[in-house]
Amino acid sequence: MTQKYLALGLMSGTSLDGIDVALIETDGVGSVSPKGGEAFPYDRMFRDRLRLCLGQQKGREDPQIAWAESELTKRHAQAVLVFMDRMGLKAADIHMIGFHGQTIWHAPKEKKTIQLGDGALLATLTGIDVVNDFRSADVLAGGQGAPLVPLYHQALAQGLPKPMAVVNVGGVSNMTYLGGKGETDILAFDMGPGNALLDDWMLEKTGKAFDKDGALSAQGRVDQSHLQTFLLHPYFERPAPKSLDRDAFTNFVPSSLSDEDGAATLTMMMALSISDALRALSAQPVAVYVAGGGRHNATMMRWIAEYSGLSIQNADDLGWNGDFLEAEAFAYLAVRSVLGLPLSLPTTTGVPLPMTGGRLHKVKA
8 A cells, every 4th residue: 555644844935925835645656635724924025135135146154145045944944833833733643744944045057046944943943854955956957857747746646637827926926837648748837927026016006915816907008019029028929838937027117007907917926927927828727726826816817718719717716725725735745755756757856867866854853
């Protein structure tokens, strides 16, 4: 009988909104059973200090970044302990934690990627074995190191009509395309900007963390000249698989526009980069399921449907929890890492061969 593992997954995304904790039971292959999740938002002060770390290549030798890594790890540990208490679980019940950490620098062409998060400290603070550093092996082998969620999407989507696509709109937008011709018929890539630019805009202009329901975007007018310049970015011509840094499109923030028009333009930038990528697929998906915080932006969802001509649905319609798919995925990937199974494929990150990864930190006896 195949062993099942109870694993926690932790995700702190590029939108910097907080920590997602999710629990799954899985064999690390085709058996996946989500057990629940909870979000732990960052306070404004910590979010601002974390934002200062973005784009910093020097990494942990910088005192501010070292502080942020320690503080981030402690907050993840606290989130784990609160979540386990709510679920009635003890450390001995959990086989491992998948700890993504916070990406502050992602430059696969230079074979560099930095995720803040001290795996050994998290293991000590929680009393549970921790797997972290999921991206480095892929990047060092010549892959993009992202996206890493596709194999989890594939496991969840067994039995669903194909071809299908799962679009995750977090800080960056990425897609998993499942063609349905077996385990190798999968393609994944970052599509373009996600919530990060719009969230930053909202915080700067209105003091709000995000555009709730896309309400401000719906009131504005899209700046077409700005949009056309954005669509000429060379990234969109590159073949998949490919990946983005959170700040790859910061030069395209329409700073001269009104609050409403800027929000509308940034939302259309997301919607068009997603719809263009969907329309460029070799076979059109019968359905597109959107996960991540972006799925709550009704304006963006409407525009993706309008410009792609496809059936755009909320991932929750499948019984999935669209808020916690990424956290669940890193629980799943932690199990695969311990089992020595691939976390990425040539068609998901461009790595030359199926690649395992992650670093295991065992609780010291």
